[in-house]
Amino acid sequence: AQTVTQSQPEMSVQEAETVTLSCTYDTSESNYYLFWYKQPPSRQMILVIRQEAYKQQNATENRFSVNFQKAAKSFSLKISDSQLGDTAMYFCAFGNDKIIFGKGTRLHILP
Amino acid sequence: NAGVTQTPKFRILKIGQSMTLQCTQDMNHNYMYWYRQDPGMGLKLIYYSVGAGITDKGEVPNGYNVSRSTTEDFPLRLELAAPSQTSVYFCASSYWGAYRTDYNSPLHFGNGTRLTVT
Numbered sequence: 001a002q003t004v005t006q007s008q009p010e011m012s013v014q015e016a017e018t019v020t021l022s023c024t025y026d027t028s029e030s031n032y033y034l035f036w037y038k039q040p041p042s043r044q045m046i047l048v049i050r051q052e053a054y055k056q057q058n059a060t061e062n063r064f065s066v067n068f069q070k071a072a073k074s075f076s077l078k079i080s081d082s083q084l085g086d087t088a089m090y091f092c093a094f095g096n097d098k099i100i101f102g103k104g105t106r107l108h109i110l111p
Numbered sequence: 112n113a114g115v116t117q118t119p120k121f122r123i124l125k126i127g128q129s130m131t132l133q134c135t136q137d138m139n140h141n142y143m144y145w146y147r148q149d150p151g152m153g154l155k156l157i158y159y160s161v162g163a164g165i166t167d168k169g170e171v172p173n174g175y176n177v178s179r180s181t182t183e184d185f186p187l188r189l190e191l192a193a194p195s196q197t198s199v200y201f202c203a204s205s206y207w208g209a210y211r212t213d214y215n216s217p218l219h220f221g222n223g224t225r226l227t228v229t
Contacts, residue, residue: 006153035217045201045220091153097142097161097207099218100170103153 002027004102006092012108013082020067021077021105023092032096034068036077039089039104048090051075082109113137117202117221124192124228132187132224134202142205143185144218145169145177147198154201160185161207192228200224 003026013019025034036048051059051068058066063083067076075094079086087109092102118133136143141162146154146169156169160179174196176188185204189196203218 033215033217037218043199043223045203045218047217050217093154093218098156098159098167098169099144099205100156101146101154 002100004092006102006105008105010106014110017082018080021090023075025073025094032094034075035093037091084109115204115219115221117224121225128192129190132200134185135183136204140204140206142207144203145187146201149198194228197228
């Protein structure tokens with residue numbers, strides 16, 4: 001069975017600091033995609049970043065970057081220069097046709 | 112371009128009632144999904160569909176049924192509602208072609224339906 005584990009239920013960092021959210025997953029597949037989604041209090045699901053498992057280069061999107069270690073089945077999200085608007089739940093997800101999600105990390109950015 | 116539209120936004124059901132959550136997308140996506148999110152938790156996959164006429168179970172399918180008669184619509188049916196089905200339900204869609212192509216899209220989500228069963 002495919003599983004996703006986010007080991008940090010909650011984190012707090014000061015504004016402008018860098019924070020890393022962890023995610024590990026388990027699958028027997030070799031072709032899949034990985035995602036980080038953000039869910040602010042509005043409940044809307046917003047794509048933060050996407051990584052294709054066949055690409056060795058780590059994805060970046062402005063202040064957001066990932067550290068993808070395929071052999072270790074690890075997919076962490078780094079947020080640089082954190083902003084108050086980054087406060088949200090962050091979900092790691094992966095799959096191909098069937099996409100499954102982790103339980104999330106609640107991130108608080110403190111002023 | 113409305114994206115993924117879910118109706119209703121809120122609903123209260125009594126135990127044993129049934130209802131259908133509607134989901135429609137106008138992006139010509141071939142894949143559609145239903146997830147539920149319990150308070151403070153992640154999203155659990157209920158059912159998904161890779162195209163019209165094809166559906167498959169996800170992680171938590173019991174108590175639900177789906178159909179996919181058109182590319183655009185993917186309704187979720189709750190029969191005999193139970194308090195354990197109190198949750199926020201999200202519909203999502205995506206386009207998947209061949210692996211290793213740039214036109215595969217990520218999941219696009221609707222705004223969710225908050226369902227309470229009492």
